[in-house]
């Protein structure tokens with residue numbers, strides 16, 4: 001291609017010059033382009049494609065009006081596009097009555113644990129959200145599915161593997177959807193980590209380390225063995241689940257050790273658990289969870305060519321994501337902060353509306369329950385256990 005020095009004072013002179021230097025085909029094409037009218041509105045195609053309107057918000061019944069339901073889940077409906085609260089289930093009628101008034105839920109849509117099954121006849125309810133102590137998840141999930149409703153259940157899915165399997169069976173038999181509230185699967189930064197790890201942005205992943213700790217004061221459902229409390233199911237599960245979405249595999253062998261200590265709070269459940277998990281391909285995870293420390297909620301994934309870290313990683317808000325690439329550049333990723341509960345509820349509502357599978361089904365809760373069972377067995381045996 002020749003170098004053209006002369007300035008072009010018009011499009012026409014540019015085309016003439018191009019023709020003179022022998023760019024015949026380009027000149028022909030540009031002459032044709034010259035005939036195209038660029039801007040008049042009457043020449044522009046009319047595109048009336050509008051975003052799909054939200055036809056119907058699904059009605060959600062909230063079961064168990066404790067701290068999480070009152071402080072996070074119910075307020076999250078203000079951010080929801082596809083979900084609204086339409087019923088409450090509680091053992092405390094006064095509390096339920098006040099909350100119902102506040103959220104514009106009719107008093108006739110308040111239930112207790114005995115008449116819960118009458119939800120079957122409540123046409124305002126599409127989905128039941130179980131926010132009860134862990135030991136009650138299986139019973140109320142199964143009753144909810146049998147009442148003909150889809151069920152979204154808080155983590156941990158249940159107190160043991162057998163209950164998880166019964167919940168999955170009830171979902172299959174009733175044909176109603178079962179989702180587990182793993183909110184971080186609907187949160188942009190954790191989703192970015194999942195994507196980067198899957199794309200091998202850090203080479204082959206070799207190590208995962210994670211801490212999820214907090215101070216739990218009595219009384220609290222987390223301190224009760226009967227209610228299936230304890231740090232592994234309550235907060236350790238976040239590290240177990242994150243290890244899966246970073247490493248992309250299931251552990252084959254685990255080892256755990258725990259302290260109860262002298263603190264009376266921990267006479268039924270351990271105060272701290274330290275645990276390791278072995279994965280195929282020489283991948284190791286080392287994790288800790290505690291009910292007797294300040295808040296610590298972070299994980300780091302180390303690969304052959306870089307690492308990614310979130311600190312905090314498991315909190316409701318204020319998450320931070322960093323990564324280091326093969327050139328050893330440290331990057332802080334800036335992504336939108338969303339309401340985790342609005343995000344997970346809207347996704348589940350859309351699964352129901354579009355009849356698609358949830359990203360966090362009962363099967364995921366069952367996998368975590370199997371790992372927790374192996375970790376508990378290891379605490380008792382003092383040896384590594386297979387999953």
Ligand code: NAD
Nearest residue numbers: 064065066067068069131132133134154155156181221234
């Ligand atoms: P909470 O103790 O504040 O609430 C539990 C509710 O269950 C209360 O309303 C209580 O009245 C009711 N309840 C019914 N029967 C009970 C019984 N026999 N004993 C005690 N309470 C009984 O607990 P929470 O912190 O709201 O946790 C509820 C569930 O939510 C748990 O499964 C927990 O693991 C889960 N959770 C999840 C997240 C998350 O980020 N996804 C965060 C916190 C809690």
